[in-house]
Amino acid sequence: MSKVCEITGKRAMFGNNVSFSINKTKRRFDVNLSKKRFYIPEEDRWVTLKVSARALKSINKKGISAVLKEARQNGMIK
Numbered sequence: 001m002s003k004v005c006e007i008t009g010k011r012a013m014f015g016n017n018v019s020f021s022i023n024k025t026k027r028r029f030d031v032n033l034s035k036k037r038f039y040i041p042e043e044d045r046w047v048t049l050k051v052s053a054r055a056l057k058s059i060n061k062k063g064i065s066a067v068l069k070e071a072r073q074n075g076m077i078k
Contacts, residue, residue, distance in 0.1 A: 003031055007055040007071050038064045 004011045010031045016024040032053040039046050042065055051059070059067050071077045 003033055004050075005031060005033060005052040005055050006049045007051050007058070007067060007076060009074075009076050010052050010054070040064055040068070 002011070012031060013029040015027055015029060017027045018024055033050055034053070034056070035048060035050050036056065037046055037048050038059070055067070068077065
């Protein structure tokens with residue numbers, strides 16, 4: 001599976017490693033993802049999502065139901 005956050009849609013970025021002599025080689029900045037299980041009381045079920053650390057903070061602040069509603073409006077979740 002790809003390294004994409006299922007809530008925010010964050011994915012890997014690409015850039016350069018720059019050495020002391022300013023030689024540039026391509027590198028990849030991966031997203032800080034973790035697989036996490038959430039309980040949704042409205043639907044009375046558990047869901048497993050691959051979320052970034054930023055999305056996890058949003059879920060802790062707003063609640064899983066509000067974050068899932070926003071993600072559906074943005075087209076991240078069906």
